[in-house]
Amino acid sequence: MATIKRTRRFLGVAGALVLAMGSAHAETKPLEIGYVDGWSDSVATTHVAAEVIKEKLGYAVNLKAIATGIMWQSVANGSLDAMLSAWLPVTHGEYWAKYKDKVVDYGPNFKDAKIGLIVPEYVKANSIDDLKTDTSFKQKIVGIDAGSGVMIKTEQAIKDYDLTGYKLTASSGAGMIAELTRAENKKDSVVVTGWVPHWMFAKWKLKFLEDPKGVFGAAETVNSIGSTQLATKAPEVAEFLKKFQWQSKDEIGEVMLAIQDGAKPEAAAKDWVAKHPERVKEWTGK
Known part of the structure; x- marks a missing residue:
């Protein structure tokens, strides 16, 4: 009888721990992530990242379509937790110069832009x-x-x-x-x-077309930028952003084309994540 009681007590504690772990992020305020609605790459990248953050890391996410300048300003002042649409070093060079001391650069999510x-x-x-x-x-x-x-x-x-x-x-x-x-x-x-x-x-x-005179400039990267509070608020998300990177234009193109052909961005992102578990595991370990 004593053994049964101890077993029940153990199962009760274990169950409580599982519930606590599962709800650890539920009490955290949703992450606010911005994107530019008119940019197909911004829409695709942000929705895929949001799907991974929700499904694999357990955080709620609110996505906000927002103008480029306001997006940078919002991450810098902390009203947005992150954005994944920073074209560097040239296209958004002016924004970077203005806000670089108030944000965290988690590196490229797309190279050779x-x-x-x-x-x-x-x-x-x-x-x-x-x-x-x-x-x-x-x-x-x-x-x-x-x-x-x-x-x-x-x-x-x-x-x-x-x-x-x-x-x-x-x-x-x-x-x-x-x-x-x-x-x-x-x-x-x-x-x-x-x-x-x-x-x-x-x-x-x-x-x-080849540009031997270099009029259009060299290749850029599209970077993931976070607020200075993100690593404390959601450390797993900060680590994810360091690893999240498209392998090629064809990989992100699969999501962009699905959206262009009529799929809702959320549905296209969910479908891509479901079809590429090995890539998601590279980013999250899960």
Whole structure:
């Protein structure tokens, strides 16, 4: 009888410990993570990270779509715990210079991010210089929003490469993709302004035109940035962010393309995490 009582007492204590461990993070305030809604890579990366944090690390997460400048400011003042969309060292260099002493850089989640001029793999042109003699492009470059970084650099490229007669047409991300889609369907020549990571590289075989003059700059990284309080508030999450990194544009492209094809970001992230347990284990050990 005494043995039974001791066994029950042991099981009761063990059960209480399990419950306590399971609810340890339940009492913690949800993590607030920001992303830029118009950036397909920001949406995909942030939702996958959030799914891993919730499913494998046991933290509640609130995601907030927010403008770039406010996102940086919010992480710096602690109203956001993290963001995974910092383009460094150039594109967000001004924000980094302003806030670097108030945030923690957990390193790249994507390497070899870049901007430039993009063409289908089936065209003969391989360099921006080739545009001067290749008449199949009809002296037209399809752009995105006027004033964006890649548009400013393209205007400079037209001057530096002496692309006399070439016209850069301002459009939008959707407008650029529409032109690219039409060209791909007909196997016509087209040159567009673009960047990686982007889902279009998962949909079509594309290439950057070589830029020997370096107008568009070197490759950048997309980094995960946390508040100074994150490591104390959620140490497991801080460790995860140090390890969380996409292997290639094709890997993140799988998620971006699913979202582009109509999947909800949360569903696309959940599906990707379920299909790639080995990658998740590399990041979390679980």
